[in-house]
Amino acid sequence: MTDGIARAECEALARALPHGLALRDLKTHGYCGRLHRVARFVRGEGDDFVQFVLVPGGQVLLGFNGDDFKPSDWQIESFSCSAKEYDLDPSIRRFVDTQTSPRRTADIRPVLVEIEAKEVRMQLNLNPAGEASSLCAETTMPDVERRLSETGMRLLTCDEWEHACGAEAATLFRWGDDTPIDFYPTDTCAEDRALKRAWVLSRGPLAYETPPPKWDLHLRPNVFGLSIATNPYELELVSDGPRALGGDGGCNICGGAGFFLGWLPLATAFRDPYGEPIKPDQNIADNYHRVRRAISID
Numbered sequence: 604m605t606d607g608i609a610r611a612e613c614e615a616l617a618r619a620l621p622h623g624l625a626l627r628d629l630k631t632h633g634y635c636g637r638l639h640r641v642a643r644f645v646r647g648e649g650d651d652f653v654q655f656v657l658v659p660g661g662q663v664l665l666g667f668n669g670d671d672f673k674p675s676d677w678q679i680e681s682f683s684c685s686a687k688e689y690d691l692d693p694s695i696r697r698f699v700d701t702q703t704s705p706r707r708t709a710d711i712r713p714v715l716v717e718i719e720a721k722e723v724r725m726q727l728n729l730n731p732a733g734e735a736s737s738l739c740a741e742t743t744m745p746d747v748e749r750r751l752s753e754t755g756m757r758l759l760t761c762d763e764w765e766h767a768c769g770a771e772a773a774t775l776f777r778w779g780d781d782t783p784i785d786f787y788p789t790d791t792c793a794e795d796r797a798l799k800r801a802w803v804l805s806r807g808p809l810a811y812e813t814p815p816p817k818w819d820l821h822l823r824p825n826v827f828g829l830s831i832a833t834n835p836y837e838l839e840l841v842s843d844g845p846r847a848l849g850g851d852g853g854c855n856i857c858g859g860a861g862f863f864l865g866w867l868p869l870a871t872a873f874r875d876p877y878g879e880p881i882k883p884d885q886n887i888a889d890n891y892h893r894v895r896r897a898i899s900i901d
Contacts, residue, residue, distance in 0.1 A: 606640075613642045613657065622646055622755060622898060624715075627654065634826045635778045639770070641828040644715060653717060655898065656828045658767050660713040665765045667872040669700030672775050677784045678863045685861040695863075699775065703872040709762045713900050716759065716767050719830050720839050720849075720895035723747065723888055742888035744846060744881055756896040761844040763897070768849070769871030770826040777832070778820040782866040787856050788835055792817035821869055831895075835868040839893045845874065846881035852891055 604612075610629050617624040627643045642657040674682070674695050682695040692698045720726075723742055727750050751757050759767060769777045776782070785793040795814050802811040816822070821833050831839075836853035840846060851868040854875075867873060881887060 609640065609642070613644075616657075616900065617644055620715075620898065620900075624655065624898075632824065632826070632828050634823060635820065637770070637772075637826050639826045639828075643718070643828065654719075655715040655717050655896075658714050658716045658763075658827050658829075660711040662708055663711050663766050664706070664771045664773075665704065665709055665762055665769075665872065666706040667699070667703040667775060667870065668706045669696040669698070669703070671773065672696050672699050673780045674863075675781055678782065681784075681861040681863040685864050689860070699867070699870075701876055702867060702874060703775075703870060704761075704765070704874050709766075711763060711766050714759070714763060714767075715898040715900065716827070716829060717896045718824075718828065720837070720893035722890060723840075723892050723894055726894040726896070741886040743884055744840065744887065745883055747840060747887070747894060748842070751894075751896060754896075756898055758840055758842040759895065759897045761841050761848065764839065764841050764848050765871055767827060767829060768825065768831050772826075772871065775870045776821075776866075777825050777871050782863060783818045785862060786817075787862060787865040788821055788833070788869055789853075789856060791815065791819075832869045832871070835865070836891060837893050838891055839895050840881075840887070844880070845878060847878075847892065848873070849893075851875045851878065 606629060610626065613626045613629060617626050624644045624646050627645045629640060629642050631638055632641045644655045644657070645652050646655065672695070679695055682698065683693070685691065686693050686698070692701070727742070727747065748758065774780045786796050790796045790799070791814050798811055798814070802809045822830075824830055832849040835850035835856060837850055838847035838852055839849040841848050849869070851873075855864045855868060868875070
């Protein structure tokens, strides 16, 4: 399809949907050796503008097979130390298999997906008219889904989220199989980890300035132009399955696990075997849960 035809179809889509969308641009975007023509839409909300991208559908490949993982020597060494300390399966590939959803194909419909996920309270502080409204002290999954439905939006399903994150990448992570050797996703480099530790131990007086990133593939927009699975502490709500994906709530990092285990929760198909699915009456109005809105295309 030519750019002209694609642009015309995207503009027609924006006009057809009752969400006040406008096509912002249609550009080819590259990520880790892969290219995709990204259609970005904008929507005014109060004094702000939010962006959505069109995530294509079709029969897509999801999940991961641990036998396909190609770990580096340092990842094997890092995991070996963690396996001994925490009495885990000594095989890194078998362990990865227990931490990821199984390989499968699924029929996915095209959907408009918000580029940035926002903390629950921040995301839901607008009613359909775009006017500020207050939230109660506690917010549950039914609350979130009801408020999204009122605006003609919804959460992604597990399958949709995996597809939006990995775009059928054959590797463990959307960027490949490798991860940094000496720092976590919450740091910019090994020096950053040391500076943060020194700052904490000084109880504030020590000046702290974030060093330039040595590795930022997890922070860059993915193939579809989404900022997604960037921080293991931040879980994105989904409409089924475990009801949250994209991390482990920071359990591995906070628990002092090795660097490979600190990065593993950002794997596209990651499933925490120890995590409990979110219950209907569970309070999710905290700083860990994020809402990424989706707009169905009929």
